[in-house]
Amino acid sequence: MSTRPTGKPEEVEEQRFRDAVRGLPARVWIVSGGILVNRIGNFLPVFIVLYLTGSGYSAGAAGLVLGASGVGNVLGNAVGGYLADRIGRRWTIVLSAVTTSGLTALVPFLGPFPAILTVVGLIGVTSQIYRPAAAAVLLDSVEATNQQRLAAFGVFRFAMNVGAALGGVIGGVLASTSYVGLFLVNAAACLLFGLVVAVLLREPPHQKSGRAETDAKSEGATGYRQAFADRTLVRFLVMTVFAEFVYIQSTVGLPLHVNDVGLSARDFGYLIGFNGLLVLTLELPITGAVARYRPEYVLAVGNLIVGIGLALTGFMTSMGMLAAMVFVWTFGEMVTSSISQAYLGSLAPPDMVGRYQGLHGVAYTMGTGAGPLIGGAVYAFGPWALWSLVAVVGVLSAQLSLPPRRKAPAVAQPDP
Structure with a gap:
């Protein structure tokens, strides 16, 4: 960053x-x-x-x-x-x-x-x-x-x-x-x-x-059609769907993996409780710490950390190792949580703030809704397939967080 x-x-x-x-x-x-x-x-x-x-x-x-x-x-x-x-x-x-x-x-x-x-x-x-x-x-x-x-x-x-x-x-x-x-x-x-x-x-x-x-004014001029014409917004929405698909695997792939390695439902509850404790105690200070960095890069780093942390879950076989991974992806969650909507606020025209935030909610619920369905089916095919998918989608969400590269202007060739 x-x-x-x-x-x-x-x-x-x-x-x-x-x-x-x-x-x-x-x-x-x-x-x-x-x-x-x-x-x-x-x-x-x-x-x-x-x-x-x-x-x-x-x-x-x-x-x-x-x-x-x-x-x-x-x-x-x-x-x-x-x-x-x-x-x-x-x-x-x-x-x-x-x-x-x-x-x-x-x-x-x-x-x-x-x-x-x-x-x-x-x-x-x-x-x-x-x-x-x-x-x-x-x-x-x-x-x-x-x-x-x-x-x-x-x-x-x-x-x-x-x-x-x-x-x-x-x-x-x-x-x-x-x-x-x-x-x-x-x-x-x-x-x-x-x-x-x-x-x-x-x-x-x-x-x-x-x-x-x-x-x-005409309602069509400031409706959702205009919002979807904003390419930066569309890129942000796709990133949100991918990022939420990855994060929701903490409630799909993680409990399935906990069961597969011989741990109990109580152990899973401890891991989720650890996540909640970290968020309550550290999220606000971490938000303050990342506030001085460019939002796009903060989102990219946070999404990458969440993806890596959850993808590595498939290699962890003990409570200590799983808790370490929970710390990793929770840190990524805390990095991205507040900055996501704050950054979106900088993209929205004054008369479309509600619609931009509404589309963010749509993307969020699509990611969290599709995550359990797809994640459960892929895990049933093979746990390795889910954790590989999480890694790939996590990298994609990080890449989509970055500002798109601008094409260099074409250099005019002199006439022969």
Whole structure:
């Protein structure tokens, strides 16, 4: 990675990032606090399979429900990106939270399988609508500098990770007591998230006027068609699909390998817990450390580290060796996590921030959705094939992170 030519000492750059975190505007803390509450109570995606199988449905039926939810996730990000630019960030988040709350409260009272399939599929849509809008709020609220964007997304990611960690513990306790209570608490958390945003968050004046100008133009001029005409964006989206395909193998190939080498499900839980602990304690400082480097190179190095770390998993046969590999690919994860969306924010025109973030969500869910299907099938063919595929795709994701080479201008030949 090459540093920017600032001429500033390293300590000054790091201090700038800490100052950027402390100086974040209230809107960033409001959305981050709301997402903390939402993630603590986000039980349905984690426990829906256990709920269904415990209710007498087959594993195949549970898989079908997960598939419907995954398709809904893709649609939800696309819809959310459109709404964030069209009706505003605040009301998009509120719409997502309130509708998800109502649908989630219905789940434990649904009887026929088609009803469960439909409602959970709809939850897949509504639960993702807020994501592009929340990212757009962060970008709207800070100055257009790498430090400011990274600080905002770093705090937001930290809130998400804390919420997910607490939610797993609380959800396990509730699930052992009552699934009705589990889903009702989930619904309450979604509703509280919506109330926090509705009461405390305000749209900035420049965004309102910008949206009015956008509405006066033809919608096609600022729609997804224009976004796909941006070659840099398309390259970034393909990179995201590849990178997420690689990363999701930590929940597909890794547990399969753990089982093959004679370790237990508890051992796998320890490895994933180690990953979570590293992210909670080190991600924000690492985000500050990489903030002074060019984003494209940071993404490339991070994606390469994740790919190498996971590919080497196939050679590890003990808990110590596997833990070392978890440290490696988790480090790559922490390097890329916040900078990905912050960098995307620098690519988006002011009136298309929501759509750009929505397309990022689509690419993310496509990668995480295809990863288990393809990864499981390739592992069944041969573990070596999966780890080789992970290495190749990891290298491709790193290469796609780099800025494309510009062709040298042709030199005019003199006339004879």
